[in-house]
Amino acid sequence: MKNKMMKKVSGIVGLGTAFLLISACAAADGSDEPLVVYSAGPGGLAESLAEGFTQETGREVDLFQSTTGSVVGRLEAEMDNPAADVVILASWPSGMDLMERELLHTYADAENADLLNEGWNGDNQLFGYSASALGITYNTELIEQAGEDWADYTDEEFNGLVAMPDPSESGSALDFIAGYLSDQGDSGWALFEELVENDLEVAGANRPALDSVINGANGVVLAGVDYMAYSVMEQGEPIDIHYASSGTVVNPRPAMILDSSERKEAAEQFIDYLLSDGAQEIVADDYLLPGRSDIDAHPDRVPFEDINELDIDWEWMMEEQENINERFQESIR
C-alpha cells in the first residue's frame, strides 16, 4: 500500500518538476489576454503604436519586434502552434505570400481603408498602413559627389565604399533586388554582379548597414529604408539621402490579421487603430510615408508623389523572392 503511494507521490513530484513548475507562469485564458503583435522595425514606431492602441482600447499588447526575416521565420517556426494575432511586415511581397497561403483573415469593414493609397489595400487582408522608399544614403563627409543612379556605384571610384542590407534579413532589401529584376528582367542581375565585383559589403539588416555609413566604414548604402536615414539626419549625423534617377521601390508595409487568431475582434480594432488619424500621424512623425493619401508626410522628407518608382510586378516578386534570395546569397558567399 505504502509502497504504491510512495511511487505515486514521487511520480507526481517528478512530473511536477518537469511540467508543473514550468507551466505555472503560463497565461490564464480570458478575453483580456494581451493582443500578440509581431512587427518588423522600426522598433520605436512599433512600440509607440502598441502604446497608442493600449491607451485607446485598454488592451495590452505583447510585441515581438524584429526584422521581417525573423518575423516571418518565427511565424513559420510556430506554424503548428501559432501565437501571433497581428503581423506587420516591412515587405509587401512577404505579406502577399502569407495571403496566397491562405493564412490571413479578411476584414472588409476596416475603417478608413478606402483612404489608403492606390494599391495599398490587398483584398482587405493586407493593409499598407505605411510605406518606406528605398534610397541611396551616403556619408556627406566621405562622398563628395553621390552617384545619381544605381549603376553609378559599379564605378571604380566607389570601390569598397558601397554597402547594402542583407536581403535574407531585411525584407526591403530583398524587395529592391526583386523589384529591380522585375523592372529590368534577367539582365538586371548584371548590376548586382558588378556591385559584388566592386566589393559590395552585404551587412546585416538595415540598421547595421546604415551604421557602417554613419561611422564611415562604408561611404554609401544602397536600397536602405529612407525613414532611418531621415531620423539619423535629424540627430545631426553627417548623412544625406536621395532617390535613384531610374526609379526605386516604394514598399507599402502590410499589417495583417492571422486567420488562426483567437482574438480577431481585438485584432480588427488594432487595424482600425493603425488606419486612424492618430496612428497615421505617428507614422508620419517617424518619417515613414503614411498609408492614407489624405495624411501629409513629414515636411523634412521627400513626399510620395516626388519619388520615381520602378515598374514592378508584386505578384512576380512574391513568387520569385525565395529564388532571388538564394541566387543573391550564392553570389556573395
Add this chain to the structure above:
Amino acid sequence: MSETTAIKKDSRFTKVTQWTAAFTLLIIIVIPLIMVIMRSFSIDGTWQLSAPIELIAQSDLGSVYVNSLYLGLLVVLGSTLLALPLAFLMTKTDFKRHKWLDTILIVPFMTPPYIASMGWMLFMQSRGILESVFPSVNLLQRGFFSVYGIAMIMSFNLFPFLYLILKNALLKINSSLEEAGAVHGGSFQYRLKRIIFPLMISPLAMGALLVFVKTISEFGTPATLGRQIGYYVLTTEIYQYTSSWPIDFGRAAAISSVLLVTSMTIWFVQTWINTRYTWQTLGSKSKQTKEYTLGKWRYLVWLYVGGVLLLAIGVPYFSMIATSLMNTRGAGLAWSNFTFRHFQAVLTPGSQGYRGIVTSIQLALAAATLAAVLGTFYALTVVKSKGKIKGFIDSSSLISNTIPAVVVIVGLIFFWNHPNNPFAVYNTSSMVILAYVVLFLPFTVQYVKSSAQQIDNSLYQAARVGGASRWFIFKKITLPLIWPGIIAGWIMTFIISTRELIASLMIRPPGMVTTATYIFGQFEQGNASQGMAMALITVTLTVVVMVAVQRMQKGARRFE
C-alpha cells in the same frame, strides 16, 4: 521496525529517486537531443541514413564547417600564446607574488563575448574610437575586420580558462625533478625541454581541445563581428536557419548534428589523452617549487602583461564606456559630445531597456533556484547510486556542458514546439527559464557533487544508529555540508542567465525583452550607444551580485 524492512525501505527509496531523476532528465535534455539527430536523418518525412551528408554536400555547408574548424585552430593558437607564458610566470618565477593578476583575469572570462566583440568593433571600425585618437590606422582595420579579428577577440575571452589549467598543471610538477636536473648539470633550457615541456603536453592538449570545443560552440562573436564581415560558422548558420526566413529546420538539425558529433568526438579524444598521458609525477601539488628570479627581464614581462591586460580588458571596456557616453557617434570623442542620455533611456521605468533588466533578473532568479533544486537532486542521486543508472544520470545531467548551447536550444524547440506536445510551455517565459536551467544545470551538479562526495559515510551511519529520520539526516548533515556547492551553483547560474544570448534570442516569447536581446537588438537595429549602456549595467550587476554574496558569506562565517 525491524532492520530488514528498514533496508528494504531504503533501497525502495533509492530506486524511486533514481527513476525520477532519470525520467526528468530524459524529458528535459535527452529526448530533445535525440529529436535533433532524428530530424537530421529525415528528408521530407522519409528516413535516409545519408541525409545529413547529402544536405551538407548540397549546399555550401562544407565551407562553413571549414570556417568553424579554422577559427577553432586560430583561437587555440592565440589563447595558448597568451596563456602559456603567463602560467609559467605565475608559477615558476618571482613574478608570482602578483596574485591580483589571477583575480583580474576573471574579468575577460566573465565578459560575455558578444559584448566584448561589440566593444572591439566600435573601437576598430573606420572613424571609430581608435581612429579618432590615432587617425592613421587603416592597416590595423583591414586586419581586424577578418577572421583574425574574430579569433583575437575569442582568444582574449578564453585564454584565462586555459591559463588556469596550465597554471595548476605547472604547480603540480614536482620540484625535485627539476632539482635533479639542475644537480646533474642541466641548463635552464635543457630542463625546460626535457622535464617541464614533456610533462605539460597532456594538460596543454587537454586545455587546447577544450578551448577548441568552446570556440566552435560559441555564437556571440561570430554573430556580431562574423556576420558583419561575412564569415559564417556552424552556430550562426543554425541560428539563421531556425529564426530567419527562409526557415529550414531540417538543415538546422543536420548542421546541429555535425556540430554535436564534432564536439563529442573532441571530448572523447580529450578524455582519452587524459587517461593515457597523465604521469604519476603530476600527482599532488608540490610544496616548494623552484623559483626563477626575473632580474632585468622583468621590464619585458611587465610590458607583456600590461599589453595583454590592455587588449583583453582595456580596449573593450574603454570602447563600451566611451560609446555609451557619446551623444552622436559621428562627432567622436569630445567633451562637447558627452551625455548621460543613453543611460537615462535604458533606466527609465517602463522603457524597453528597463523592462529588459527586470525581466532578466526575474528569469535568472527563477532559473537559478530551479537549477539549484534539480541540480542538487541529481547530484545527490548520482553520489548515492551505482551502475548503469548512475552513469546515465551523471552524464545526461552534465551533457549540456559538453555540447554547444545552440544545439540544445534547437532540441528544446523541436520538443516543446512539437504539435503533439500537450504542454503549453512553448512561447511562454517558462520556456526561457527551462532553457536556462537545461543549459546551466551542470554548474550546480558539479559543485554539489564534489562537496557531497567528500561527506564521509560514517556520518550517515552514526545518524542512522541514532535513529534519525531520512529528512532529519538530509537537513542536519547533508544540506549544511553541500550548501556552499549549492550557493556557488546558484550564483553561477544567476550571473550567466542574466546575460544569456542565444537561448533568449531563439525562444523568447512575444513581448519579452532581456538584457541580451536588448543589446543585440540595439546593435542590429537601433542605437549602439544604448546597447553599450545596457552592457555596462549588466556587467555592473554581475559584479554587485558577486560582491554581495561574498560579503554575505563572510558575515555568516563571522556569525558562527
